[in-house]
Amino acid sequence: MNLVCIVCPNGCRLTVTIDGEDITVTGQKCPKGKTYAIAEMTEPKRSVTTTVRTVFEEAPVLPVRTNGEIPKDKIFDLMKLLDGFVLNKRIKRGEAILRNVFDSGVDVIATSGMLMKEET
Template identity: 35%
Template sequence: MQKNKVTCILCPRGCIIEKKEQGGTFEFVGFGCTRGMKWAKEEFTNPKRILTTTVHVKSGEIEFVPVRTTKPIPKEKIFEAISILKGIEVLAPVEIGSVIVKNILDTGADVVTTRRVGQKESLDN
């Protein structure tokens, strides 16, 4: 099913932008600014999202570290990227901004950590 309306997320106004097709050409109506029109065109033709998830940490003070892509990736690649990250384990300590996967799925986006995770203290004192 093809959607014909989206709510712009660029500012608090939340304009309802509609895509109208006539004779093979598209027109966008309802946007309050040119940024909204540009965003709506991309949302209809090539939607992208920032991926946020977690990666397992071995010997860390916590079991998982939050990660995100450095830029939006195509929406249709999100689940494939999650599958790749599900199989990755990093060794503590982990610093903020550590690159976990470079250029995931050839999207030009790296997957980086968003939190520091220290090494688990040994119980053998």
């Protein structure tokens, strides 16, 4: 099976062969390609980037992301969870707004510190 690695912009073209329990991966320029291909064949995962609503006038939404990958089939569950979320305190870049989503060990963190700046 052929895959394109999405870990980095190199976009290595990977060839995956599955023989029973054994998964062989070729075509990767780095070890991350192999990890990606195996995950893709067993439990595909993705990081999610989106925004959450805030109560602050200067920033109606704040960008956030997962600080790791969650199972691919949980992406829309996470979107639904964040749909009901309204941020009402000023947080720093990197600060978590939700911890350990779906017991994945992954947090949702703010990716901008724009709420910390009170400058006009």
